Amino acid sequence: xxxxxxxxxxxxxxxxxxxxxxxxxxxxxxxxxxxxxxxxxxxxxxxxxxxxxxxxxxxxxxxxxxxxxxxxxxxxxxxxxxxxxxxxxxxxxxxxxxxxxxxxxxxxxxxxxxxxxxxxxxxxxxxxxxxxxxxxxxxxxxxxxxxxxxxxxxxxxxxxxxxxxxxxxxxxxxxxxxxxxxxxxxxxxxxxxxxxxxxxxxxxxxxxxxxxxxxxxxxxxxxxxxxxxxxxxxxxxxxxxxxxxxxxxxxxxxxxxxxxxxxxxxxxxxxxxxxxxxxxxxxxxxxxxxxxxxxxxxxxxxxxxxxxxxxxxxxxxxxxxxxxxxxxxxxxxxxxxxxxxxxxxxxxxxxxxxxxxxxxxxxxxxxxxxxxxxxxxxx
Numbered sequence: 269x270x271x272x273x274x275x276x277x278x279x280x281x282x283x284x285x286x287x288x289x290x291x292x293x294x295x296x297x298x299x300x301x302x303x304x305x306x307x308x309x310x311x312x313x314x315x316x317x318x319x320x321x322x323x324x325x326x327x328x329x330x331x332x333x334x335x336x337x338x339x340x341x342x343x344x345x346x347x348x349x350x351x352x353x354x355x356x357x358x359x360x361x362x363x364x365x366x367x368x369x370x371x372x373x374x375x376x377x378x379x380x381x382x383x384x385x386x387x388x389x390x391x392x393x394x395x396x397x398x399x400x401x402x403x404x405x406x407x408x409x410x411x412x413x414x415x416x417x418x419x420x421x422x423x424x425x426x427x428x429x430x431x432x433x434x435x436x437x438x439x440x441x442x443x444x445x446x447x448x449x450x451x452x453x454x455x456x457x458x459x460x461x462x463x464x465x466x467x468x469x470x471x472x473x474x475x476x477x478x479x480x481x482x483x484x485x486x487x488x489x490x491x492x493x494x495x496x497x498x499x500x501x502x503x504x505x506x507x508x509x510x511x512x513x514x515x516x517x518x519x520x521x522x523x524x525x526x527x528x529x530x531x532x533x534x535x536x537x538x539x540x541x542x543x544x545x546x547x548x549x550x551x552x553x554x555x556x557x558x559x560x561x562x563x564x565x566x567x568x569x570x571x572x573x574x575x576x577x578x579x580x581x582x583x584x585x586x587x588x589x590x591x592x593x594x595x596x597x598x599x600x601x602x603x604x605x606x607x608x609x610x611x612x613x614x615x616x617x618x619x620x621x622x623x624x625x626x627x628x629x630x631x632x633x634x635x636x637x638x639x640x641x642x643x644x645x646x647x
Contacts (some may be wrong), residue, residue, distance in 0.1 A: 272387050273395055275445035278438045279339055279380040280399045281406035283373065286346060288410025289431050290353065290369070297353075297362065307359055309612065318370025320601065324377045326413035327597025334449025335386065335593060339379035340439065346372050347435035354424035378600060382593040385581030386452040390476050397522025397574040406517050454591035465587070468595050471580050471644065472602025474535065477637040478572035479606030481542060481630040485511050485565045487611040488623060492558060496624050499555040506555070507562035514563045518570025520614040531575045532641050539638025542568030546631040550624060561627075568634065576603060579644070 298308050330338050345578035349372045352365035384399050410431070417427045486508065526534050542565050549561020577596050584595035610630075618626040 271442075271445035272383075272447050273399075275400045275442040276380060276384045276395070278442045279343060279345040279376060279383075280403040281409075282343060282346070282435050282438045283380065284403040284406025284408075286350065286373065288407035289354055289414040289427065290350065290631075291412075292411045292414025293418060293424060293427065294374065296424065300424075301359060301362065303359060307557060311359075311362055311366050313608065314366035315370035315373075316604075318367040318372075319374040319604055319608075321367070322374035323378065323597045323601035323604075326375050327382075327591070327594035330379055330382050330452070330597075331454035331591030332436065334451065334453045335379045335382040336449040338448045339376060339383055340443060340446070342343060342372055342376035342379060343435065346376055347432040347439070349373075350428035350431055351425070354428040374600075374604075375612040378593065378597050381577045381600065382441065382452060382581065385578055385592055385596065386447060388578060389581070389585065390447065394523040394527050394578070396578040397519045397526065397571055400574040401516055401519030401522075401570075404512070404519060408512065408516075424470050439646035452592060454593070466623055467583060467644070468580055468590065468598040469602065470640070471576055471583075472599040473575040473641055474637050475573055475599055475603025476606045477633040478569045478576070479538075479571050479603050480610035480633055481546075481565050483607045483610040484614050484627060484630045485562055486617075488492055488614055488627070489558070489562055491554055492623050492627065493552075496622070497539075497553075497555045497558060503555050504615070507558050507640075511560050511562040511566040514566030515570040516647040518567050519574065522571035522574055525571070526575060526578075531579055532644055534571055535575055535641035536638045537570050538568040538640065539634045539636075540568075543631045543634030543638065546626065546634065550631070552629055553624075563631070565634075572637065573603060 284562070294308065294312075295298070297311070303311070311624070349365075349369045351370055356362040356365045380399075381396075384396055390397050396510075413431075414427065416422075425581040456463065489507040489511065490504050493499040493507055494501070499506075522534070545564020546561040549557040549559070549564065551557070552560065565643065576599055580595040580599040584590045584592045590598075614623075614626055617629065
């Protein structure tokens, strides 16, 4: 039992590693294939399409087969989904490659979060926030490795080989550490219809508010710093650095805080912290105010997605209306839509009211997240 959390951590760090490594090379993919900004947007949207495809059936697959075999198989397959991205010869094939990559990534994501919730349930301890902290570290490591590879003009194929080796080594090292598949199999009765209570949709909407905040901070922070606040190149990177630092700190402390104060109180506090902090930072109106605001987003939003997934699984078990894996799939599907739709929507709005004041929308959503958490009835 005590090795299962380490197996889950290995999947989270591998998942983050792949994400960071790919996104660090997006500028190289754009240059290599002479893509326009609109085409790059379509490529990134293709990954989101893959995610949406996966969440339609992976939750039920995990419920029927158990999350263990799904996360193991998707981990090995994930090691090789980077190759189509590296070898794609044109724009259309890149889009297809990103659909495949996104679907496998989402499959691993749902399965590992389901297994994580099962580990929490069987041990009686909170791990979810710490697991997501490991994902953040994996993404930072992947981004660092991808950046180094780009700097020294290492080919995408060579990078993919290196990352795939790390994937396989991680998956193989912990293959016997997972909980048995029977630990979270949901026995469906004959002619049983899957129920999707509105509570899981509502929980997903809380996650959506969080991912819109995260996406806005990550995608628009540097542009706001340079174009609106006239920050020098290095200073313009500080909001994002402070945001990510706060994310990691918050996620490593989230399990302790949730155990001490309860997940719903943490969600309420997180929403207020992010919303009010971001609004204050924007009102200050300079790069230092932005750094403050971005740190507030990171500190507050760091715990939301882990708490959302954990809550969805807990409520599913308590009510018995849905398999925990299906509840996680619903919550994650709605939540992750914010990463897909949030950043471009902010771009469109910024053409009307300026980027600085468009960023008040994530602040309002964070406040609504806090208010919404008060309507969830759960121990």
